[in-house]
Amino acid sequence: MKRSPAPPLPPPEVRRRVREAATMTQDQLAERVGVTRETVAAWESGHEAPRGRKRDAYAKLLGTLADAAPARRPQPVPEPAPKSVPLVVAAGGGPAKTARPPALTPAQAFDALYEFGAPALVRQTYLLTGRRELARESVERAFQLAWEHWPEVARDRDPVGWVRATAYEYALSPWHRFRRRHRQPEPPPADPAHRTLLKALLKLPSPHRRTLLLYDGVGLDLPETAAETEASTPAAAGRLMRAREAVADRLPELGDPEVLHRRLAELASTERLRASRPPTVRxxxxxxxxFWTRAAIAFTVGLIGATALTLRTAPTHYEPPVPPGEAVGGVPARVAPGALSDEELELRQKLRDELQDGPERLVPRPG
Structure with missing residues (x-):
């Protein structure tokens, strides 16, 4: 039996819009498809791609929701297939012909992605945290995770977005406050205006600061910002408005979004933030x-050794426990000898008065 072709699946930003147009929450959609809410959030953010029967059920449900609201329905767009860029080659003065570019190795593709995205990501993460060393460490750690999951990242629709989300999550981790080198304050920017802007940014709550940076700094639209911050579009819009109001209260000249975008770009570009080389990160x-592979192997070997030792020293048959002792009753107490009776006294005197030695002791006398 020939299987029917799978229905087309719209891009991540369209998936979220279709669900929100149908006034359906992520929990409700996850229950309809048979997955968790975290999986739906990953599908809508583009961090994961649905596969198999879950993909078919997800695509059919999105199509049903889109047909139910034709007035507000965004047109589903199938996922575009990767296109090869033609390369014009003229050999020996002959006519130009189109040839495929040579395929990149995984290391070359990773290096190209790193060279393209790392410098900007370091500057963005500096605006997010206000710490230069933490910004470099977060971006390097994100690219290290990208290299560990390179097959997944290479197939992602937005590899830079994948790395950016990972870097932001690492940079905003609350555990950094317990690290000794992050307890000391770093020198602020030299320009007083930049120093004031950075201080105003750091006063914002981390979700509001991240939303403001993605929308007014990076330039993402509102659905993409909501998807990357794992929030609904109305919630992202609320965070953005409150963040803009807080910044405008401190710096009234930044009430215009265009001025705010320009000032954020100037603040990020004035800092000399250099990232490591791609081979170093790989x-x-x-x-x-x-390291983690060896640690897992060592733990497994230790667990096997402990199990073998337990099996070797464990008893092979049942040994009943020794019952506790019990007191025995009814035994008369030991007493010392008392005074002699009259008969005993008479016998003792008779023995003393009789002959103690002689043949009479051995041979009885005749009667």
Whole structure:
């Protein structure tokens, strides 16, 4: 039996719009498809791609929701297939012909992605945290994770977005406050205007600061910002408005979004933030993977050894426990000898008065 072709699946930003147009929450959609809410959030953010029967059920449900609201329905767009860029080659003065570019190795593709996205991501993460060293560390850690999951990242629709979301999550982790080198304040920017803007940004709550940076700094639209921050579009819009109001209260001249975007770009560009070279990042990722692999092997060997020792020293048959002792009753107590009776006294005197030695002791006398 020939299987019917799978229905087309719209891009991540369209998926969210279709669900919100149908006034359906992520929990409700997850229950309809048979997955968790976190999976639906990952599908809508583009971090994961649905596959198999779940993909078919998800695509059919989105089509049903889109048909139910034709007035507000965004046109589903099938996922575009990767296109090869033609390369014009003229050999020996002959006519130009189109040839496929040579396929990149995974390391070359990763290096190209790193060279393209790392410098901007370091500057963005600096605006998010206000710490230069933490910004570099977050971006390097995100690219190390990208190299560990390179097959998934290479197939992602937005690899830079994948790395950006990972870097932001790592940079905003609350555990950094317990690290010794992050307790000391870093020198602020030299320009007083930049110093004031950075201070105003750091006063914002981290979700509001991240939303403001993605929308007014990076330039994402509102659905993409909501998807990357794992929030609904109305919630992202509310965070953006409150963040703009807080910044405008401190710096009234930044009430215009265009001025705010320009000032954010100037603040990020004035800091000299350099990232490591791609081979260094790949080597660190591979070294980290080897460390955890060896740690897992050592733990497994230790667990096997402990299990073998337990089996070797464990008893092979049942040994009943020794019952506790019990007191025995009814035994008369030991007493010392008392005074002699009259008969005993008479016998003792008779023995003393009789002959103690002689043949009479051995041979009885005749009667």
């Amino acid at each position: 080597a660190g990722s591979e070294r980290r993977a080897r």
